Amino acid sequence: MASSKSSVSDKDKGALIAAACRDRDVPALVRLATSTAGLLSDGLRRTAWPLLLGCPEHDAPPPPWTERPPHKDEHQVGLDVARAFVYYPANDSHRQLDRRRSDLSSVILHVLRRHPALCYFQGYHDIVQVFLLVLGAHDAAAAVARLSLLRIRDFMLSTLDPAISQLHLLRPILRAADPELMAHLPTSQPSFALAHTITMFAHNIHDYADITRLFDFFLAHGAVMPIYLFAAVVLSRRDDLLDIEHEDEDVLYVTLGKLPQPFDVEFHIARTLELYERLPPQSLGSWEWWKISSSSVLRTAATVADVRRLTLQDGERFLMQQEKNIRRQQALCKASQNALYIKRHICIYRRYGYVGLAFIVGAYALWLGRRGPNARYFLYGSLGDLLNKFIGRSAS
Template sequence: MDSTESSLEARPTVAPKTHSLNAACSNGDVDALRQLAISKGGLLDDEVRRIAWPLLLGCAASNVDEPQVKDLPAHSDEGQVQLDVDRSFVYYPRGESDEKRESRKQELSKVIVTVLRRHPMLHYFQGYHDIVQVFLLVLGIDAAVNAVSRLSLLRIRDFMLPTMSGTEPHLRLLPAVLYAADPTLASHLSQTQPFFALPATLTLYAHEIEEYGQIARLFDFLLASEAVVSIYLFAVVVISRKEELLEIEADEPEMLHSILSKLPKPLDLDSLIEHTVTLFRKYPPEKLPGRAWPHISSNSVLKTTRHLHDPTKQTLADGERHFEKEAAEIRRQDALERTQKQARILLRRYRRPATWTGTAVLFALLALYARSDASPSVTAWSSALAGIQRTLFDAWRRYLS
């Protein structure tokens, strides 16, 4: 551990826990590491994290046969990556020279670009660099590439889809968790959309927490937990502010949103983590009200990390497969919503008899099939549906004329 890292994180002397951490790391005991990462103080220091984080993510030894980043096609998001990298390392490490900070930025850019070029289906989002810079500081550039690849495809994949639609199921779970935990507060916030939680949950809180020791300790907890636990953590933060929030009228969602979109300071992370674990055990996702959980895609990280005891059982190929399936689901849903919107506009405009309303609904359903990415096994069926769709469309057009 070099002097810079020593200055970033004071190493408390907790002999029994240090012994347990060393034993768990030496034995590759992921279950023990999870319990230790969740307990008070987390993994204690970066020396332990350098071993523990890759184990918690299920990282294998680096593949020496991976292509060099310079030999891979540029990713379309690299321009935005550079803009964000230029704004990185603002709060930590402290006291470094401009030369050292510039060197770190170059390393950060290399990690992000390498991950994106090796997995070009991933889409960069603003704030991703906040996550990656923590991994870079803890693990170093070589180990960070492997860890961030697995994090991206297996833990935050929903945030790296072609659109931001993948974030909505995460945010929509928040009201359900709040209703389960505190119906009074949830009702008070019911007019405020849960998008106030996006900056924190999207970046694993790295965009919101300015202290290196705090964000590293929080990553201990998040990497040791299922992806959905991040939402429970935000719910606990909201509940901790109940008194302040109830003082504001429920019909002032803008004011409530302004307060909720910023984390309170200071953060008692150990207390928040303890309450999050309790809340998660008391109201697991399957027991949340409003059927919030069943509506989530089976390809979402919210479900693919559920009850995942051995992280090595999931591969990067698994992540890519779930990515493509979820992206296809979103495309189909977007197409259906567009078609339904067009049908509603036509119905409002012309207000024709009920029989035509049924035809419009059928037309919307058929359009969904015709626009989706059909596999070879359903090509003939899709062609038939497309033919029926054209017939209905012609009849509809004649009727309107």
């Protein structure tokens, strides 16, 4: 998909990338993928991306995914795949697009059926279609499986809570980088960044050369880089954002959710690196970073070396631990809500209990009065017990 035109420097760099892939020199490949223009072409990426993800060279072919039970999210996969390949590749015929969508569906279902604990999210197909175009249908599934379990696992859990926890890191990053700008931004949950970060920006960048270049950068660094890129984009728009009235939260919110156009990929990658090196997450000293799960990709996939060291089984183990943490948090949240509910009703009871008692006793007396003198005698015998119960409960 890359242009056939190459400068002399591009040819020299291409030779260096090819040599790094051949020698499996990952540190050199990281430097080359980070530098201007990244990995240059899809031909080089076909070797480099699986290497950066730690894909085994000679893995035994797994049993066909079609023999496995359907995944629970396959209906949504079908809906999203039908909307794929809108912006690229250009000039494909309807028949070619149908074939690409069929291949895309196969890659996604291959991953989901082989790893059924993963939950599909809308926008996942935006990521996978880039891998399909670069690696081809045959090699994309193995790379996407490792990406899913080891780098974007936080987005493929039963809730989006871990994804939202990642977004909350924007606050301490922006606060440390530019306190004035941070104070001007909306205080609501930063979900304006979700579509960008959860899809590695593939949902919002419509130029194929730009998104493959950005993927070079992301795959050469830790899983937190999409968060830092978004923060860098916000900082680059400082003047525009400060020109919007602080009270116009809706306008600020909408503006934050859009990328600047045209989007200068190289400029924003350079700003992201600068920001990350100056303010790495562990230096923030923030509650937002402290509360990130030890099983989150932000901690288990902090570097390319971490990703390459891990196996798919490690990814599934971390996923199960994260799901366990999610269930624990949900139980704690439910218990807290129940405690608040009980406390509120105790307060209501203490405030209105005696009024309610008077009403009940009055109605009871009226009913007994109609039942005759024997019933009145019963009233006097039981009223003491009723009062004792109410007074005892109120005291407690």
